[in-house]
Amino acid sequence: MDGKIVIETKELTKNYDGVTVVDRLNLHIREKEIFGLLGPNGAGKTTTILMLLGLTEPASGSAWVFGYSPTREPLKVKRLAGYLPENVGFYNNLTARENLMFIAELNNISRAEANRRIGELLEIVGIGEVANLTVGKFSRGMKQRLGIADALIKNPKVAFLDEPTAGLDPEGINQTLDLIANLPQMGTTVVLSSHQLYQVQRVCHSIGILSKGKTVIEGSLDQLGREALAGGNYRIEVETAQPNPQLIDIVNKLPGVRKVEAEGNLLLINADSDLRAEIAKAVVQSNTPLIQMKIQEFSLDDIYMKYFKED
Amino acid sequence: MITIIRKELADYFTSIRVFILFLLVFLASAAGLYASYQGIRGIEPGTGFVFLRLFTSSGEVIPSLVTFIALFVPIIGIALGFDAINSERSSGTLSRILSQPVYRDNVINAKFLAGIVTLSIMMAATILIVSGFGLRMIGVPPTTEEIIRLFLYLVLTIVYGAFWMGLAILFSVLFRRIATSLLSSLALWLFFGFFYVNLIVPAIAKTTETFLLLQRFSPNTLFQEATTVLLLPEWRGAGILTAGEEIAYMLLNPLSLGQSMLIIWPQLTSLISLTAVCFAISYVLFMRQEIRPT
Structure with missing residues (x-):
């Protein structure tokens, strides 16, 4: 506009x-x-x-x-x-x-x-x-x-x-x-x-x-x-069948990945761009069964809550 | 503004409230006519102004028509004005109207004018109907002076009604609740019509002069005096010079129209200025009020 x-x-x-x-x-x-x-x-x-x-x-x-x-x-x-x-x-x-x-x-x-x-x-x-x-x-x-x-x-x-x-x-x-x-x-x-x-x-x-x-x-x-979601980053969520500590290192080394957090079966990845294809490839190569992967879309709720939490 | 006046008038004439008021007024005029039917035979011929007696003579039990009118005009005025502004506010239409390209004062002016038009139609209809029936009943046509006096009386009742309507509109601007504004107007009417004139003034007035002076603070008294002077030309009570005992020694000669006018001039101007004051206060308050939709 x-x-x-x-x-x-x-x-x-x-x-x-x-x-x-x-x-x-x-x-x-x-x-x-x-x-x-x-x-x-x-x-x-x-x-x-x-x-x-x-x-x-x-x-x-x-x-x-x-x-x-x-x-x-x-x-x-x-x-x-x-x-x-x-x-x-x-x-x-x-x-x-x-x-x-x-x-x-x-x-x-x-x-x-x-x-x-x-x-x-x-x-x-x-x-x-x-x-x-x-x-x-x-x-x-x-x-x-x-x-x-x-x-x-x-x-x-x-x-x-x-x-x-x-x-x-x-x-x-x-x-x-x-x-x-x-x-x-x-x-x-x-x-x-x-x-x-x-x-x-x-x-x-x-x-x-x-x-x-x-x-x-x-x-x-x-x-x-x-802006509301992690300073302009893309947030990708990967769910695998079981946790795999090696996978974290592999994903971490991918170019463009900024931060990886593991939460049980979930990997939360902050990236500069949409790296879903590269991440999927890495997960499959590490022999970990991949269940689902999604890119987090912002919703107005997130924006709203973010600014009101800070208050 | 004409659009708003037209809508207000349409509202009035389709509302049950105004229909009931009309009914009330016609019942009262019927009763008043009956009263004069009983009472008019008692007056001596040759005193002149026979036609005016239609309005002023009372029956054995039933009071005269002017008494009825004095009672009803304030009620009509209050009924036309008590919810003028606050009903629009509470139903949420006020903020919608005021967001249209109209000046804010057009809204209150239009309401006041539409009320006066309705009031005028009601009072003119009453007086004309009574005159018509009265003419059939007594068979004495009115003289030119009587017609002028009746017309002045019509103007007087409209001014008096406009005062009560102005007061009711003022309360409707002041109070958000419709019941509050209605009850306040009615309370003030009762106060001036009954408590003030019949209880408070006699209790504090020591002399006739102060008695009359205090009474004239009540708009009801002003109206009554002006009515009496206009329709009973023989009566001399309302002048400044005639307050006191000497009234009893006066000859019963009818006053000329000009002299009657001269006597009621203060009453009439007081009523007009009271109306203007009420309207001015509501106008100023309305112009400065916040229009929150909630």
């Missing part, structure tokens, strides 16, 4: 009753990427989003969304940004279609255009058949889907989604993630907050992990994964 930076915060700070919720936060979000805002509960994710939308005034620092300051030109930012709040709510006495129509009217979208988009979006989020049912009869998950449609009704340049998959069934989560993954193609930059790490890993290009209002780490997923 090398689009230009469209959302940026500089030393953004927010206090609530003397408690610093967001502490000199610096974030950089590029155009048409999906940015995951991660962090434990109370890390300041929602507050950050509210400040980027101009719904909350920062105590100090500044933010820029597509060249506009949410503090000074909130209306310009709100014209570009779609927002799905954490506990999304609708007018229970209105139908799904009427609820969206109201928001469309607030955005000065013409009736015909709004009708077309509403029909389209309700189909995409999978609640097309209940479009004319009052929202009071909706389940939590249906409201969440309607909320996503609501955030996208104005064809936003940036969508802020606060826990977009909360309250959804597994199928709904998959559909929603697919939908989010497609947004950059339609020209929308996505900022989503979540603690569902695997979901974030599936759709996000870059992440920022917050803790106690500070950025712990920020960057693209690939790069962070490598």
